[in-house]
Amino acid sequence: MNGKKKFTISMISNEQSLQQNTTSNDQNWDAVIESKHSLFAINFKELWHYRDLLVLFVRRDFVTVYKQTILGPLWFFIQPILTTITFTVIFGNVAQLSTDGAPKVVFYMAGITLWGYFSSCLTSVSGVFNANAGIFGKVYFPRLIMPLTIVISNLMKFLVQFLLFVCFAVYFYSMGQIQPNLWILALPLVIVLMALIAMGIGLILSAMTTKYKDLNQLISFGMQLFMYATPVIYPSSAIPEKYQWIANMNPLAGLFDYMRYAFLGVGTFDWWGFIYPSIFAVVVLFFGILVFNKVQKTFMDTV
Template sequence: MHENKLGTSEWDTIIESKSTLFSVNFKELWNYRDLLVLFVRRDFVTVYKQTILGPLWFFIQPILTTITFTVIFGNVAQLSTDGAPKIVFYMAGITLWNYFSACLITVSSVFNTNASIFGKVYFPRLIMPMTIIVSNLIKFGIQFLLFLCFMFYYQFQGQISPNLWVLATPFVIVLMALIAMGIGLILSSMTTKYKDLNMLIAFGMQLFMYASPVIYPSSSIPKDYLWLMKLNPLVSLFDYIRYAYLGVGTFSINDFIYPTIFSIIILFVGIIVFNKVQKTFMDTV
């Protein structure tokens, strides 16, 4: 509170209830950008502070997963990779999937995880889901650099041929983030009341990975079921990453239409649900 030139008191910050469910105060979010940076730094430090290898786990996890997928799905199961080297084929899918799944799972438990903070101090609640998206984006960036190293190696060997579609990568990452955040916000409202859903979500994500072309190309799906597979908005995004960076499969700009529309709708619904639940969630957490 401060006094103006007339000697009357004025409030510096006014916290008021919004009348509409879909209401995002972008000015307020911008004013709290320092808090977002603080939370991102906290997430990065606390996860790896007491580990022996620290941030090296960013590299170890995708490498071990890629090796496992190469042995099991590439050598034993003999799944197609559309002619691309197995290592870089699986790493492309794993890099995208790790970002999407980490964002969705963590956002889905945002109310339960941060209940103690939400109950003590005011700040825009949407800051927490945004923190998760940005924090995981840093991890994705590190793992993506690892993928690029393998890509350049195989390109030098003449086994893959990237193209100009790589310039659309930021747009694809935004779509992945919006879809993960939208679905996560919807699930977060359910986990406040039904705690055991957290375990179901983790299990469901494992099943959803096999419903997405993470370990296989879309070309291996029978044509009779391809339309059903295309209902998954992630299919086109995985097809993109392999077409752009490995030069395998097919992709066109029209393949961006459905994921874009889906991401906008799911985020819109997610914000509505989030705004509704955040008013009363302390009574159920």
């Protein structure tokens, strides 16, 4: 009996010693990996740390999109040219929509250039979770890298198409048909605002598409309708006076008016065309990042 008691006491002593050692080891870890559950836990410093990955993704997008095409990057020029011709024939000649006296070709090309960048960014960002579910589930990196990649990749396409627009604008300027002004120096701000608005709305929609796949179809259709609610193919002056307040609620309206006023010298533009889109861009991007940050922790369960 004494031997059994000694053995039992010895076992209890060993268990207590093991628990003490485990507790001691738990308190002396070199690093502790924990999940950040805070909605505002956004590490922007980490995004800068992964900047090389961002460059790699941008290069990948630029190379792979046209890698197996015959014309390659020439599609950057072909698409806006064909779209401009279509708009000129249908809306300019057939429908006889006003262009505020500007040549139809550069009028439509100005709108197409801006709209192409905005719609491409928003549509691609809204599907970022579904499109990258494979890589998101295998390796860790800041998920915001992918939306940023989309915005920068489309910016390269925009710059190529904008160069084409400038060539047409220079030609019509030499013919004395347009009158650019110093507002053209504000173009970088307009591009930034377009990118922020597209990214903010896209981030909000991306969170919704993880649960509701039908939204992907609705977004494509909705973008087509939204184009007609934005002065892409018509000037703001063509909107009846009683509906102007509705048109002014669109944060993109002022930016398209700017494009025509600065480069073509037609229409009107004021500071509110910058102030309102700037406020809207900050607000929608803020909420977009918050929603994106919340959904990225659990989206693999629903994708």
